[in-house]
Amino acid sequence: MLKINKLNVGVDDKNILNNINLEINKGELHVIMGRNGTGKSTLSNIITGKDGYNIGGGEVLYKNKNLLDMSTEDRALEGIFMSFQYPVSIPGLNTMHFLRTSVNSIRKHQNKEEYSSGEFIKVFKEKLAIVGLDESFAKRSVNDGFSGGEKKRFEILQMLLIEPKLVILDETDSGLDIDALRIVANGINNFKSKNNSFLLITHYYRIIEYLNPDFVHVLLDVKIVKSGDQKLALKLEENGYGWLKK
Amino acid sequence: MDKVKRTKKQLTDISSSEYKYGFKTNIEEERLPNGLNEDIIKSISKIKNEPKWLLDFRLKSYEKWKKMKEPNWQNLKYPKIDFNEICYYSSPKKKKLKSLDEVDPELLKTYDKLGIPLDEQKMLSNVAVDAVFDSVSIATTFKDTLKKAGVIFCSFSEAVIKYPDLIKKYLGTVIPSSDNYYAALNSAVFSDGSFVYIPKNTKCPMELSTYFRINAANTGQFERTLIIADDNSYVSYLEGCTAPMRDENQLHAAIVELITLDNAEIKYSTVQNWYPGDKNGKGGIYNFVTKRGHCKGNNSKISWTQIETGSSLTWKYPSCVLKGDNSIGEFYSVALSNNYQQADTGTKMIHLGKNTKSTIISKGISAGHGQQTYRGQVKIMKNAINSRNFSQCDSILIGSNCGAHTQPYINIKNSSSKIEHEATTSKIGEDQLFYCNQRGISTENAISLIINGFCKDVFKKLPMEFAIEAQKLMEISLEGCSVG
Ligand SMILES: Nc1ncnc2c1ncn2[C@@H]1O[C@H](COP(=O)(O)OP(=O)(O)OP(=O)(O)O)[C@@H](O)[C@H]1O
């Protein structure tokens, strides 16, 4: 699904990611952990195509296509989805209208039938119940005045509606209360299948426990310094990152 | 079918048939020399066969204008206008083009996007269809139906001849020629415009509509519109404007006067998409307009709705004087400035009568290097007890090179009245567009979704067919817009 080879990324003169290699196959869930400011969100932004970074070599392949040549929009249409660490609010843009435009653009691109407004409302209500938001959100502007936890649930709602192939979850668990975390984790687990892939960025073991990842990677000082399985995450939870430092 | 288009079609029919009757053919090839002086004004008046009282009105206005100073309080920057370089009267001496191939393809693209059919594209781009001219009003459609209802809807010049008493009674009563520099100028040199009179107890049987257009190079436009709604009457009036590409800036200084008597209502809607200049700010219309409504009668109502996407400069404050008790004034506005456009626009609500109410909803959109100022005055006088005003002024910025400014002036002279004022400014930034792109929504689409949401409260005040046109216009005006 996703293959990153020898990727180097910088901003201005600063080196943010160095020689990153990562391969995520269909049906896999990978976790990236690491201290603040080590480049986790930067990596997500590179995969989704945000402007403003210098790519100093390396390649990113998605379904064997060179991702770095594609616009953000095309990547999304091709099935890449990111749950933002900090979702922005868009005052004036009605949530329902936004969701329908997004979902239908992507469905159209993937040759699936676009939802009529009746169908969409039905699917919307169904998924809304899964993430535990109430219907009044439909009338509000996108992320406008949503609480931190509501924003994260709204990201998951979008994932469920869009049904992407590759999902990046950038600290989706941060800011969720204990019940919400369980709700969101269940939502992810239900959607996860052998046809899609996940890259989860987190600081906490709790969500990892819910999701049973296939791999856990540690990003420290611009590099992936260690990869392992769920046990690695548990060890980090108990001991921190200090022991990894040379 | 789209009513606006139908109207334009009918305009075509009517004006060409009027040509057959030789209507105004005598002046078809006329153009006065550039410059402004008494002789020019006398010539205009003569061409139009005006009575002496109107010539006197013009000359008096000209005297006033000469003593006035061009206003400079507005937040607009432009080179000094040389009023002697302008031609104050030209009738449609058109350079006819042979086919659409000769028309600027950019202009045709815009017409296509607006969904204007080929014939109308020809008409609009000056290809051998005689329909719309400079300076000569063609707002004389639907005459029969209107006649049956007793409604008068004709060109201003025609009204001067046929209904001199009404004109004499109301001309300049809402906007005296000394009101401001541009009003004085218009009063001296106005070329034509529309006149509407709705008799007592009459609901005008159709929406009245006028398409103004600026055509010949270096031609100033000085329309004058006067609408009178007598007791218990109602009219909805649509004003639409388009202008072709021109390199030199063209001056436009119109006057619109509205008068409502007891229990009468006028709804006045404008979609203004004159040439805004090119991407670098070259060319475009200078639009200095004075629009004011006088709610003279008790329980009367005047409502202004405007969508301003064109012109390189806009200076415009459609206002209401609420004289009658319980009268209502409304102002709904969307103004957009993209590239190097500048708009200084807003309204004045002057409350004189008891229990008068006013509502102001203003939505300003700035993109590119556009500058936008909302300037609004709410004045509640001593006798206007129990009066209310609600104002909401929202601005949205697309990118970081544009600007939005809000200048409310509030003045209440009694203690039983209340004013509420809300204002917000938001910004469409890179992060928001990235978010939308990440959800499979293109930048253009995202901007238009956000802008439509932003303008919704005003668009819904427009007659249906205008609302659709307005929405399309916004899209076209914001095309290729970026936040970088
Ligand atoms: N546009 C930018 N300009 C300057 N520095 C940047 C820019 N973007 C990222 N950085 C820097 O790159 C580093 C990595 O940032 P990033 O957001 O990827 O960290 P992160 O691992 O996601 O951190 P956190 O766990 O706090 O979310 C940080 O030091 C950050 O300040």
Ligand SMILES: [Mg+2]
């Ligand atoms: Mg981060």
